[in-house]
Amino acid sequence: RRGATSLGRAALYDGARRMRLAPLTSNPWMGLADPDPVVRYLELVELPRDVDVPGELRSALLADPVESVRELARARWK
Helix, strand or coil: CCCCCHHHHHHHHHHHHHHCCCCCCCCCCHHHHCCCHHHHHHHHHHCCCCCCCCHHHHHHHHCCCCHHHHHHHHHHCC
C-alpha cells in the first residue's frame, strides 16, 4: 500500500474485499483511514453495514475535512 497511488490503493481494497483476502478480512475498515478522501469515500460506500468500525475512526470520518466523506459518514452513523 505504501508505494501505491490512490487509484492503486482503491483497487487493492476492492480486490481484497472481493477475494476476501487478509488483512482486509480481519480489518474491513482499513481503507477508511486512507490518506486520499476519494478512497475513504469509496470505502464508505462499499463497507458492509454490519461492520463495526472502531469509534476513533468513525469520529474521524464524521469530522473529515472533506464534505462528501463527512456527509456519507453522517448518513451511515446518524
